[in-house]
Amino acid sequence: MNKPMNSAELKAIDGEHHLHPFTDFKDLKERGTRIVTKAENVYIYTDEGQKLLDGMSGLWCCNLGYSQPSIVEAVAKQMAELPYYNNFFQCSHPPAIQLSKELTDLAPAHINNVFFTNSGSEGNDTVIRLVNRYWDLKGQPEKCNIIARKNAYHGSTVAAASLGGMGYMHKQFNTLGNIHHVDQPYWFDEGGNMTPEEFGLKAAKSLEDKILELGPETVGAFIAEPIQGAGGVIIPPSTYWPAVQEILNKYDILFISDEVIFGFGRTGKMFGCDYYGTKPDMINFAKAVTNGYQPLGGVLVGDKVTDVLKTQGGDFNHGFTYSGHPAAAAAALATLKVMRDENIVENVEKELGPYLAEKLAVVAEHPLVGEVRSVGLVGAIELVKDKKTRARWGSDGEAGGACRQASLNNDLVMRATGDIMLVAPPLVITKAQIDELIQKAMKALDEAHEQLKRDFA
Numbered sequence: 001m002n003k004p005m006n007s008a009e010l011k012a013i014d015g016e017h018h019l020h021p022f023t024d025f026k027d028l029k030e031r032g033t034r035i036v037t038k039a040e041n042v043y044i045y046t047d048e049g050q051k052l053l054d055g056m057s058g059l060w061c062c063n064l065g066y067s068q069p070s071i072v073e074a075v076a077k078q079m080a081e082l083p084y085y086n087n088f089f090q091c092s093h094p095p096a097i098q099l100s101k102e103l104t105d106l107a108p109a110h111i112n113n114v115f116f117t118n119s120g121s122e123g124n125d126t127v128i129r130l131v132n133r134y135w136d137l138k139g140q141p142e143k144c145n146i147i148a149r150k151n152a153y154h155g156s157t158v159a160a161a162s163l164g165g166m167g168y169m170h171k172q173f174n175t176l177g178n179i180h181h182v183d184q185p186y187w188f189d190e191g192g193n194m195t196p197e198e199f200g201l202k203a204a205k206s207l208e209d210k211i212l213e214l215g216p217e218t219v220g221a222f223i224a225e226p227i228q229g230a231g232g233v234i235i236p237p238s239t240y241w242p243a244v245q246e247i248l249n250k251y252d253i254l255f256i257s258d259e260v261i262f263g264f265g266r267t268g269k270m271f272g273c274d275y276y277g278t279k280p281d282m283i284n285f286a287k288a289v290t291n292g293y294q295p296l297g298g299v300l301v302g303d304k305v306t307d308v309l310k311t312q313g314g315d316f317n318h319g320f321t322y323s324g325h326p327a328a329a330a331a332a333l334a335t336l337k338v339m340r341d342e343n344i345v346e347n348v349e350k351e352l353g354p355y356l357a358e359k360l361a362v363v364a365e366h367p368l369v370g371e372v373r374s375v376g377l378v379g380a381i382e383l384v385k386d387k388k389t390r391a392r393w394g395s396d397g398e399a400g401g402a403c404r405q406a407s408l409n410n411d412l413v414m415r416a417t418g419d420i421m422l423v424a425p426p427l428v429i430t431k432a433q434i435d436e437l438i439q440k441a442m443k444a445l446d447e448a449h450e451q452l453k454r455d456f457a
């Protein structure tokens, strides 16, 4: 075995040789990294001995926290029995087969097939391939445009990042030409004097306007998260989803629900579409399906699409070496078993979600906070300078940056999207640990507020 390295050695090598995702490489080399060396339950530990409450479930994936021996055992057992085989060329293996059954049983009744990927990004590439293939086989290849939303995050491959609506990503590569973006239902920032309900309808109308501008006969699909996650936990007003679903039905446009974050219980329902009552033709999932213990994702595909794909057209020329990897599938099966055995989703809906909402209502009183919002175990805290006008401190996420750092200093992982603080703790968190999260967040808000007053004096 390689000689264990001490913290200083690890940091030096990290800065020298490791290019991190979504990171300013120069800045990182200068500032150094926080090296996470172990994790337990809902806590992570760093090389410097800091213990932090993980208010983000890793990257929204470790929904059952970090201490799940049954998943570890299932992966080890599978590795010993069949560490790899693929699902190409008329092959299959028991874990992938069993997982396809369990996932399609969990999905809405009209969804009965799954295509496995290794990540959410690959899932969204797969979505585009499936949408194009479906309309080709239907004899409507001109329905190749796909509509997504501004400020969406759908992954980092070229196709997935094209679906995403983040300008700072688009600046760094050539986006696909058949993808178009419409407004997000972000009432707090963009709603002006409208009621949330009026604004929800306005955001939905921007979808219809775009469909009419492109021509409905050229639009094949609309993709969106139930709640915009990385974009800032943008929870849509109640009017939004019913209006969107009606528009999609009216123009015969496939609906893709990207549930990479919201699948598997985050909202208190199994899928976000169950929470909002939408009827997706495909659901893209990843992350929490294996509790983040193994890379696995996939696209759940509804009967409307598979009725065409499974009856005509020959090969679908798409797939990944590790699609449905046995060890990852075993991790997913073990994860779903824990979710079932411990009534995780129901507990989020009935106990933990309402508890978090109640505690966040107290956070809303803080002078730095303009709004709090949550669904199930995902929440957002909007940081403002002026509660009434919703004016921000600066134009570059200064408040979010200050609060994020203060949060880390207070042993809590929260994420900042601009000036929105995000929390999405593991679904196994206890009420006492939610209290701890809130108490640490309040301390971070106090400290960030003091710092902002100094910085903007």
Ligand code: PMP
Residues within 6 Å of the ligand: 118, 119, 120, 121, 122, 124, 153, 154, 155, 156, 225, 229, 230, 258, 259, 260, 261, 286, 287, 297
């Ligand atoms: N879709 C959504 C909604 C996501 O939040 C993410 C990742 N945060 C992705 C897709 C991409 O998933 P991955 O990082 O596994 O490729």
